[in-house]
Amino acid sequence: MRATSLLVLSLFLFSNLSGCFGAFEEGGLFSDSDSEEKFGIPGGLTLACLRSTQFESMVVEVDYSEGYEPDSQTISTLKDRLEQVCDKPGGVSILVTQTDFQHESSWSADDIREKGRETREGVPQDGARLRWHLMFPSGSYEASGVLGVAVDASTAAIFLDDVRDAEGFLSRPSAEDIEEAVTVHEVGHLLGLINLVYESSHQHEDDGHPGHSNNEDSVMYWAIESSDISSFVSNDVPDQFDSDDLDDLAGMASGELATVDQLWG
Numbered sequence: 001m002r003a004t005s006l007l008v009l010s011l012f013l014f015s016n017l018s019g020c021f022g023a024f025e026e027g028g029l030f031s032d033s034d035s036e037e038k039f040g041i042p043g044g045l046t047l048a049c050l051r052s053t054q055f056e057s058m059v060v061e062v063d064y065s066e067g068y069e070p071d072s073q074t075i076s077t078l079k080d081r082l083e084q085v086c087d088k089p090g091g092v093s094i095l096v097t098q099t100d101f102q103h104e105s106s107w108s109a110d111d112i113r114e115k116g117r118e119t120r121e122g123v124p125q126d127g128a129r130l131r132w133h134l135m136f137p138s139g140s141y142e143a144s145g146v147l148g149v150a151v152d153a154s155t156a157a158i159f160l161d162d163v164r165d166a167e168g169f170l171s172r173p174s175a176e177d178i179e180e181a182v183t184v185h186e187v188g189h190l191l192g193l194i195n196l197v198y199e200s201s202h203q204h205e206d207d208g209h210p211g212h213s214n215n216e217d218s219v220m221y222w223a224i225e226s227s228d229i230s231s232f233v234s235n236d237v238p239d240q241f242d243s244d245d246l247d248d249l250a251g252m253a254s255g256e257l258a259t260v261d262q263l264w265g
């Protein structure tokens with residue numbers, strides 16, 4: 001019974017997808033100035049990344065306030081993780097730029113959305129290229145203890161002031177390791193992890209922390225984006241997706257798992 005309804009759901013989704021792909025090809029649904037852009041939820045551009053059907057290449061725009069440039073290790077790990085799971089024959093590139101967000105101290109999710117849209121250099125669905133936008137601003141998230149946040153289908157922010165404060169005793173874990181993990185973690189949310197736009201066949205979502213892993217060896221572990229990270233993770237902070245995360249991503253890519261709330265759906 002359950003399998004049947006899942007099959008019906010996926011057929012419905014696929015028919016929906018092909019309809020909207022048509023609209024995209026005709027007019028350019030999101031780059032056409034006559035069309036209103038849909039921003040969606042984290043995970044809303046997951047299939048856009050996992051599959052090459054519509055977007056054969058990808059760029060991640062990384063914008064930082066002066067003094068908040070992410071570490072080169074963070075950038076190379078981010079590229080590796082995306083290349084590991086996303087089908088992008090035209091490549092994944094990371095564009096790092098110093099930016100004046102004209103906003104300081106406290107950030108709400110709406111501030112991130114607003115300043116993100118003002119400062120990005122292109123729309124997420126940019127012809128055959130998918131664009132995601134990571135911001136590294138000065139200041140902190142309005143809710144204390146949050147090191148990073150994903151705010152829509154293509155945008156996330158990482159708060160390096162708080163990442164630096166979260167460094168553990170004797171730099172274990174180090175601020176650089178935490179920065180790397182939080183960055184991959186937020187991109188994991190843009191990839192729909194965990195259960196944001198699908199339902200996993202594995203029991204790996206933490207009961208007390210929706211959207212997060214219960215496995216402390218996964219970069220999607222719930223404590224990764226929390227300022228208490230050094231209390232939960234002693235030495236090696238995970239910066240990789242675990243086998244359940246990868247299985248979820250592969251399931252969405254193949255269509256084995258039904259994926260909802262996609263921006264072109």
Ligand SMILES: [Zn+2]
Pocket residue numbers: 185189211212225
């Ligand atoms: Zn998270």
